[in-house]
Amino acid sequence: MQEGFTVWFTGLTAAGKTTVARLVAKELLERGFKVELLDGDEVRKNLSQGLGFSKEDRDRNVLRIGYVCKLLSRNGIVAIGAAVSPFKETRERLRSEIGNFVEVYVSCPLGVCRERDYKGIYNKLQEGRISGVSGVDDPYEEPENPEVILRTDQETAEESAAKVLTALEELGYIAPRAASSSGYSEEERLILEKRLSELGYI
Amino acid sequence: MVFWKPNRIKNSKTAHRCFVLGLDGLGMELLDRLLAQGAMPVLSELMQKAAVSRMRSVIPTVSSVAWASYATGVNPAMHNLFGFVDREPDPFRIFIPNASHLKHDTIWEALSRAGKRVISLNVPVSYPPKPVNGVMVGCFLSPSLEKAVHPPSLLPLLKEMGYSLDVDAWKAREDLEGFLADLERILESRFLVAFRLMEQEPWDFFQLHIMETDRINHFLLGLWEEKEEPWCTRFKAFYSRLDSWLGRLLESLEKLMEKGELTLILMSDHGFCRLEEEFQVNFWLEKQGYLFFEESGEKKLPQFSPRTRAYSLIPGRIFINLRGREDRGSVAPGAEYESLRQELAEALLELRDPLSGKPMVRKVHLREEIYRGPFLDRAADLVLEPQDGFDPKGNTDAASITQKGHIQGMHTLEDAFLLRYPGELPKRDFRIQDVACGIMGLLGEPDRLPTEGKPW
Numbered sequence: 001m002q003e004g005f006t007v008w009f010t011g012l013t014a015a016g017k018t019t020v021a022r023l024v025a026k027e028l029l030e031r032g033f034k035v036e037l038l039d040g041d042e043v044r045k046n047l048s049q050g051l052g053f054s055k056e057d058r059d060r061n062v063l064r065i066g067y068v069c070k071l072l073s074r075n076g077i078v079a080i081g082a083a084v085s086p087f088k089e090t091r092e093r094l095r096s097e098i099g100n101f102v103e104v105y106v107s108c109p110l111g112v113c114r115e116r117d118y119k120g121i122y123n124k125l126q127e128g129r130i131s132g133v134s135g136v137d138d139p140y141e142e143p144e145n146p147e148v149i150l151r152t153d154q155e156t157a158e159e160s161a162a163k164v165l166t167a168l169e170e171l172g173y174i175a176p177r178a179a180s181s182s183g184y185s186e187e188e189r190l191i192l193e194k195r196l197s198e199l200g201y202i
Numbered sequence: 203m204v205f206w207k208p209n210r211i212k213n214s215k216t217a218h219r220c221f222v223l224g225l226d227g228l229g230m231e232l233l234d235r236l237l238a239q240g241a242m243p244v245l246s247e248l249m250q251k252a253a254v255s256r257m258r259s260v261i262p263t264v265s266s267v268a269w270a271s272y273a274t275g276v277n278p279a280m281h282n283l284f285g286f287v288d289r290e291p292d293p294f295r296i297f298i299p300n301a302s303h304l305k306h307d308t309i310w311e312a313l314s315r316a317g318k319r320v321i322s323l324n325v326p327v328s329y330p331p332k333p334v335n336g337v338m339v340g341c342f343l344s345p346s347l348e349k350a351v352h353p354p355s356l357l358p359l360l361k362e363m364g365y366s367l368d369v370d371a372w373k374a375r376e377d378l379e380g381f382l383a384d385l386e387r388i389l390e391s392r393f394l395v396a397f398r399l400m401e402q403e404p405w406d407f408f409q410l411h412i413m414e415t416d417r418i419n420h421f422l423l424g425l426w427e428e429k430e431e432p433w434c435t436r437f438k439a440f441y442s443r444l445d446s447w448l449g450r451l452l453e454s455l456e457k458l459m460e461k462g463e464l465t466l467i468l469m470s471d472h473g474f475c476r477l478e479e480e481f482q483v484n485f486w487l488e489k490q491g492y493l494f495f496e497e498s499g500e501k502k503l504p505q506f507s508p509r510t511r512a513y514s515l516i517p518g519r520i521f522i523n524l525r526g527r528e529d530r531g532s533v534a535p536g537a538e539y540e541s542l543r544q545e546l547a548e549a550l551l552e553l554r555d556p557l558s559g560k561p562m563v564r565k566v567h568l569r570e571e572i573y574r575g576p577f578l579d580r581a582a583d584l585v586l587e588p589q590d591g592f593d594p595k596g597n598t599d600a601a602s603i604t605q606k607g608h609i610q611g612m613h614t615l616e617d618a619f620l621l622r623y624p625g626e627l628p629k630r631d632f633r634i635q636d637v638a639c640g641i642m643g644l645l646g647e648p649d650r651l652p653t654e655g656k657p658w
Contacts, residue, residue: 170353172314172333183297188345192298195342198371199420200480200609201264201286202298202516202596 004034004073005173006098007164008066009082010091010143011106012135013121014113016152016160017082020106023161025080031174033078038065040083041119053132059090066094073100086134088141102171103146104164110135112153147171219464220644221455222409223448224325226265227416229473229617230256232423241438242445244452248468252623256616257632259472261572261585262517263613265416266299266343268471268634269326274306275638275653279575281306283327284582287515287596292529294504296515300329300343305577309407309638310334312651318406321399324367324392325411326471337403339395342368342413363398364391368413374421375608381421382436385414386443393447400454406645410451415444419474424610427476459624465644466623471634473617478591479555480607481562482600483514489603490549501598508532511542518563518586518594520546527579543568543584550586555604562592562604590614628658 007024009017018039025037043065044051051057062085069079085091095101113135114122124130125137134140148167150160168174184192196202237246260271260278262285270283278284282305289296304327310320314335321337322328329340331352339360340350344367351357366388373381389412396410418440425433458464484503487493492512499505506513508530510523522539525531533539547566555562565587573581586594592604593612620632622640639655642648648657 166354169333170355172335175333176330176352176354183302184300184345189298191345192343195368195371196286196298199417200593200595200607 003100004075004077004079005100005102006066006069006073006079006081006094007102007104007168008069008085008091008094009080009104009106010085010146011150011152012108012110012113012140013084013133014116014118015106015108016150016157017084017106019157020104020150020152020160020164021080021082023157024164025078027161027165028078028174033174034076035078035080036072037080037082038068040065040081040085043083053130055087055138058084059087062087062090063093066098069094070098073098084134084140086138086140088143091143100173102148102164102168102173103143104148104150104167105143105146106150106152106160107142108152217463218644218646219406219458220408220467220641221451221464222407222467222469222641223451224269224409224411225415225444225468225470226326226411226413227419227472227474227611227613228470228619229614230470230619231614231617232419232474233619236438236441239438241441242448244445244449245468248448248452248623249621252466252468252621253625253627254619254621255627255632257469257618257620257634257637259613259615259618259634261567261587261615262519263472263615264517265326265413265471265613268618269411270304271635272469272471272637273308273310273325273327274304275309275635275642275651275655276306277573277575277635277654279569279573279578279581280654281575282577282580284580285515285517285519288580289503289515289521291521291524291527291531294529296503298343299327301327301332301340302330307651308332309641309651310336310338310409312642313407313645313647316645316647316650318645318647319404321403321405321408323396323399323410324413325409326413336405337399339365340367341411359398360395363395365395366391369417371417371421374417378421378433382418382440385418385440389414389440389444389447393450397450397454407641412444414440415470416474419611420609422610423474424476462624465625466621467637467641468619468621468623469634469637470618473614474611475590475614477593477607477610477612478560479557479562479593479604480595480609481518481588481592482597482603482605483518483520483586483594484596484598485600486553486603487512487514487520492546495598503596503598506530512546512583514594514596515582516594516596518588519582519596520584520586522583524583539583546584550584555592556602557604560591561589563587564589587615588612628656630656 009021025035028035048061065081072079125133132138169176259268274281288299313320319336320334323339326341329344331338331340338352344350369384422437426437494507494509495501514520523532550563567585569581636655639653640658642651643657
């Protein structure tokens with residue numbers, strides 16, 4: 001069985017984790033990989049149904065996603081986890097348990113996340129309807145040494161996805177795009193034919 | 203799926219390292235003559251103290267097949283590279299093979315998996331570059347530098363240092379002075395980039411490939427031999443320049459070698475001799491009634507007629523138009539196929555150069571005599587081993603069986619060389635596919651790459 005790997009997106013709510021993770025998943029699928037995307041919010045609706053937002057429960061949710069990623073990775077699948085996962089210790093635990101682990105820090109200033117607020121979390125907090133939002137009234141511990149740092153306030157989602165894919169190539173997890181196709185484009189073929197012909201090789 | 207197991211520790215703890223300097227097409231015979239003329243004092247001194255062996259290249263003797271055999275440690279029927287061009291029989295298609303067609307692991311992949319840091323610059327058939335644990339810059343089969351570099355983050359450095367994939371060979375016809383200036387500039391940039399990477403990157407295995415030796419031999423060997431000035435002096439001066447770069451390389455590796463932490467390997471992939479005539483194999487096949495073209499179509503191989511019984515790809519690879527394999531096959535498998543191979547082999551061995559009367563073909567090999575492996579059925583049915591001086595070509599528009607082109611040198615089979623310093627080489631006949639096994643052993647990973655070689 002060939003090994004897979006886990007790409008783990010961490011960052012504040014509305015930083016863009018799910019958006020970029022979906023683009024990365026799509027590209028990996030097109031390159032022929034088997035891919036599963038485990039989104040924190042989605043997982044809460046099934047695998048982690050009933051868990052609340054206490055530190056313990058949020059940790060539990062992250063560890064459950066991580067455990068599934070581990071199972072998938074060791075069975076040759078690319079597992080993509082996208083969850084706030086605010087605690088460094090928990091993420092490091094995932095890294096050591098999973099092994100082939102690529103941490104992607106989706107960095108975005110809190111102000112920009114508040115403006116986006118797709119799920120209305122920040123609004124609810126402001127209205128006092130919820131508490132314990134990472135980065136606001138609860139800590140978010142930034143990764144110290146992630147494999148990739150995205151700046152989603154400054155990059156398009158496509159640029160961020162490209163950064164992740166380049167990192168995966170450079171880390172040796174996936175072949176560069178060129179290596180995925182065996183041939184040359186028509187234009188490249190003509191360049192090569194001319195070069196080889198001038199050398200008397202064809 | 204994972205190309206190599208990523209390792210957060212950048213290089214391994216095993217102390218021994220290896221540096222390979224590949225000198226494309228610098229054969230033993232040419233080397234001896236250059237040394238005798240005092241053109242390469244540094245190499246001359248190194249050869250006094252190093253272990254040196256003559257080495258046999260591969261058939262066909264071209265750089266792509268030779269370096270693929272080196273990098274994989276196996277013969278072409280195991281690695282699937284048979285020439286600079288290849289064909290799919292059904293539907294018929296000519297294509298340019300590259301590293302994506304290699305079906306066997308290479309030294310750099312095997313070492314990457316062992317957690318070793320690998321740097322490879324310009325080794326033929328390293329495009330597309332593999333995502334090795336380290337750096338890989340592709341060869342002249344790369345369509346552009348942008349697509350040749352792993353990791354891509356090194357591209358700005360290479361551009362800044364004026365790194366080129368290859369010299370513009372066309373210049374050799376029109377502006378020999380400019381061609382030589384380009385060769386020396388590219389040679390310089392290769393060494394300077396190598397020195398920079400040696401300093402800034404951790405590495406266990408480093409391979410720098412010099413293509414410029416092959417290029418100058420192709421275009422100036424005859425002028426040097428004929429003592430035609432100023433080219434004779436310039437040819438020698440180029441090799442002296444190369445020798446100076448070798449001197450700088452030795453200086454930078456000296457301490458590691460003295461401490462016994464590094465082995466240096468110098469090697470070439472084939473030798474060179476003067477090219478007397480280009481032997482146009484398809485012209486001969488056509489005149490002898492083995493190859494036909496559709497009258498209405500272009501006179502190119504993809505347009506050969508179903509009456510065709512045999513056709514050739516450069517250099518000297520002859521394919522039988524076999525029924526059931528080729529899309530318009532005409533020759534029945536079994537007795538008809540075998541008897542045609544025999545008939546062609548006998549006729550080719552009888553062939554004489556119309557001008558000099560010299561035989562043009564030394565041997566005609568049945569593919570199963572020289573190759574063994576799962577891709578044997580992709581090999582040409584017959585492979586010529588030419589006499590020195592007669593370079594088999596695959597043109598379909600030639601006007602005569604032999605012709606003189608602008609290229610002055612051709613490759614030779616038995617004349618590659620292998621140098622190891624410090625250390626010994628066993629006293630035996632070396633083949634180019636024996637080198638990988640030795641390198642894997644030097645780096646303490648003899649079992650990571652299955653090869654056909656014996657340890658040394």
